[in-house]
Amino acid sequence: xxxxxxxxxxxxxxxxxxxxxxxxxxxxxxxxxxxxxxxxxxxxxxxxxxxxxxxxxxxxxxxxxxxxxxxxxxxxxxxxxxxxxxxxxxxxxxxxxxxxxxxxxxxxxxxxxxxxxxxxxxxxxxxxxxxxxxxxxxxxxxxxxxxxxxxxxxxxxxxxxxxxxxxxxxxxxxxxxxxxxxxxxxxxxxxxxxxxxxxxxxxxxxxxxxxxxxxxxxxxxxxxxxxxxxxxxxxxxxxxxxxxxxxxxxxxxxxxxxxxxxxxxxxxxxxxxxxxxxxxxxxxxxxxxxxxxxxxxxxxxxxxxxxxxxxxxxxxxxxxxxxxx
Numbered sequence: 001x002x003x004x005x006x007x008x009x010x011x012x013x014x015x016x017x018x019x020x021x022x023x024x025x026x027x028x029x030x031x032x033x034x035x036x037x038x039x040x041x042x043x044x045x046x047x048x049x050x051x052x053x054x055x056x057x058x059x060x061x062x063x064x065x066x067x068x069x070x071x072x073x074x075x076x077x078x079x080x081x082x083x084x085x086x087x088x089x090x091x092x093x094x095x096x097x098x099x100x101x102x103x104x105x106x107x108x109x110x111x112x113x114x115x116x117x118x119x120x121x122x123x124x125x126x127x128x129x130x131x132x133x134x135x136x137x138x139x140x141x142x143x144x145x146x147x148x149x150x151x152x153x154x155x156x157x158x159x160x161x162x163x164x165x166x167x168x169x170x171x172x173x174x175x176x177x178x179x180x181x182x183x184x185x186x187x188x189x190x191x192x193x194x195x196x197x198x199x200x201x202x203x204x205x206x207x208x209x210x211x212x213x214x215x216x217x218x219x220x221x222x223x224x225x226x227x228x229x230x231x232x233x234x235x236x237x238x239x240x241x242x243x244x245x246x247x248x249x250x251x252x253x254x255x256x257x258x259x260x261x262x263x264x265x266x267x268x269x270x271x272x273x274x275x276x277x278x279x280x281x282x283x284x285x286x287x288x289x290x291x292x293x294x295x296x297x298x299x300x301x302x303x304x305x306x307x308x309x310x311x312x313x314x315x316x317x318x319x320x321x322x323x324x325x
Contacts, residue, residue: 003030008071010034015046016299024317067091081108099131100198115305135297137195143231143289146249148206161229162219226265235285254314270323272300
């Protein structure tokens with residue numbers, strides 16, 4: 001058994017971590033830190049856990065943690081580590097965007113490894129600090145990595161992707177209110193989304209000379225969780241060649257599966273899966289990618305990274321069934 005701490009324990013990603021870690025066979029939760037809820041029962045905030053835990057929010061970590069998950073708002077993780085130095089032996093998994101880019105990887109005496117297992121599995125196993133990828137970034141990268149590895153990204157890439165309301169976090173704003181979100185779809189941050197930087201760096205890691213540009217239109221969806229991404233680019237690959245390329249690239253991936261049938265969002269909600277479907281239409285290769293933004297796009301992938309850090313099977317504690325019905 002090893003001890004886990006969660007900092008920023010009141011948000012969606014922390015709640016999802018608790019759902020996954022409470023029954024995890026190798027984890028004991030040492031502390032759930034929340035400055036705004038210290039002293040309150042965890043299940044009072046995460047009421048889906050009512051009856052599952054007697055944990056109480058703490059003001060600070062115990063100092064006995066083997067791994068600490070940072071579920072803080074973007075920009076706050078670096079400040080936390082600088083203010084609260086952790087032992088060098090304590091693993092850190094950050095779910096914000098503070099350390100995802102190469103220029104930001106060093107902080108508080110730590111060097112963060114970008115935590116996309118399908119790309120960096122070996123480096124993750126040897127790391128002490130992990131920058132967990134963004135949710136859109138995860139879905140889009142998994143759609144493109146096989147092409148980059150084959151040197152096949154030779155033209156511009158177009159992406160349309162829609163995400164559920166939980167992707168905006170628990171903070172209140174006009175666009176997360178039920179009356180605004182329900183029966184509604186809208187574009188936000190077209191061509192400028194913050195996840196483009198980490199996507200570009202990962203693709204360049206596999207295909208350094210590619211000059212392909214990514215044109216990304218994100219959408220807010222009228223559902224709670226999940227991401228559906230449509231990615232297309234001109235390609236000389238045939239349907240069979242593309243299918244074989246993707247099948248081979250993900251042959252050893254624990255959670256990424258290439259489907260020979262069209263895919264939909266309900267197949268992945270509540271799971272750590274990414275499902276991909278590849279389709280050739282004329283000169284365009286279309287890749288659809290679906291994930292749960294809170295699981296494979298955040299907390300599930302963080303636990304997948306934790307399993308790798310501690311030498312556990314990647315799937316430990318992550319074999320939940322999709323909420324299909």
